[in-house]
Amino acid sequence: MxxxxxxxxxxxxxxxxxxxxxxxxxxxxxxxxxxxxxxxxxxxxxxxxxxxxxxxxxxxxxxxxxxxxxxxxxxxxxxxxxxxxxxxxxxxxxxxxxxxxxxxxxxxxxxxxxxxxxxxxxxxxxxxxxxxxxxxxxxxxxxxxxxxxxxxxxxxxxxxxxxxxxxxxxxxxMEGASPTKMMLAKKMQKYLVERYRQHVEISDLAKLINRSPNYTSSLFKEVTGQSPMQFVARLRLLEARRLLLQSDMTVSEIAQYLGFYDTSHFFRLFRKAMSITPSEFRARNILED
CATH class of the missing domain: 2.60.120.280 (Regulatory protein AraC)
Structure with missing residues (x-):
């Protein structure tokens, strides 16, 4: 270019x-x-x-x-x-x-x-x-x-x-996914939204839709463009943003609340998605307000 x-x-x-x-x-x-x-x-x-x-x-x-x-x-x-x-x-x-x-x-x-x-x-x-x-x-x-x-x-x-x-x-x-695949993917998304703070295995989703783990994982990615674990990480990061702006919880407390038992892992994921650390995100938005 x-x-x-x-x-x-x-x-x-x-x-x-x-x-x-x-x-x-x-x-x-x-x-x-x-x-x-x-x-x-x-x-x-x-x-x-x-x-x-x-x-x-x-x-x-x-x-x-x-x-x-x-x-x-x-x-x-x-x-x-x-x-x-x-x-x-x-x-x-x-x-x-x-x-x-x-x-x-x-x-x-x-x-x-x-x-x-x-x-x-x-x-x-x-x-x-x-x-x-x-x-x-x-x-x-x-x-x-x-x-x-x-x-x-x-x-x-x-x-x-x-x-x-x-x-x-x-x-x-791109051609749309079949109605059956869309229905199964939405069922898995609903399940994950309700449990995003918990540890969910691919086997749990496979059991939910009565399919094999490999098929379950590939179907979810085909329809949503991301893996189930990436979907959960996005939900956690969106909630982390809300908590950083609207609560007095520390970064470590937020990480633990959302299921990131390793705070450094939460830091890495947040910085990769937002290009800044959780602390910088909170400070920047406080200054803007």
Missing amino acids: YISTIYWIKHQRNIYFKFSNNWNWGSGMLYLYGVYFDDFIPMWYSTEATLNCHLAVIVTQGKVIYTLNGQPNKAEAGEVLIIPKGTKRSAENDESGPHQKFTVLFDYEATGSMYIPILERDEVLKMHIRSFDYLISRCLQLYYGFKEEGEINRLLCLNQLHEIMLLISKEAE
Whole structure:
């Protein structure tokens, strides 16, 4: 990959970046306006407006209702909404309560043969992402990276945005899993959500769906894009984030509460997912508040 040109442009109160790539097969431009993280905001809503840029919504927990061109769309944890420019949009919490999500405001222009398939659509795209754990890790890096200064950091943000859009495009092209596999995977996910602080073996899941351990593990990964243990780790880390921000528990107490009996293991997993340590995460968000 050869990066030929980068333009930094001020637009209202947001910084966005015009990104030009040269490949043998074409070129394209990305504009990044903002990256936001809504973390269980009570009474959250967004008034109706016509979008002047594309909007990517990645729901990590809970449910959220978007009304798009007059049509209601409910997105829940594990799903992505790509809302094209020109859509009339309003949004609010689902009646079940607040939600958690990333929102990315961006624009895109394609030239030559280089394009991002999902961004060539005129209609709203809603889909379940199999490799959701990896997608969250990229969104976290984009979210924190967008706050930093420096040309190299901004270039990294654009590369991360590009990767996120290509990942979603790739999954949109994949054939869906069979209804039976989806049903079994959801059954295992429900089981793990209810027991994520406990030690669960693959054999427990195999018994739950009456399949062999090898088949159980491969089925779960085929449908969700991650292993059962990765799914549990994500649940624990999401709860760790909440506890770091909303409780007085120490890092060691949180690790033990969530089933990480080795605090150093919890530190390593948290830093790998968030790019900062639990203590740094707590301190940074306290300063922001």
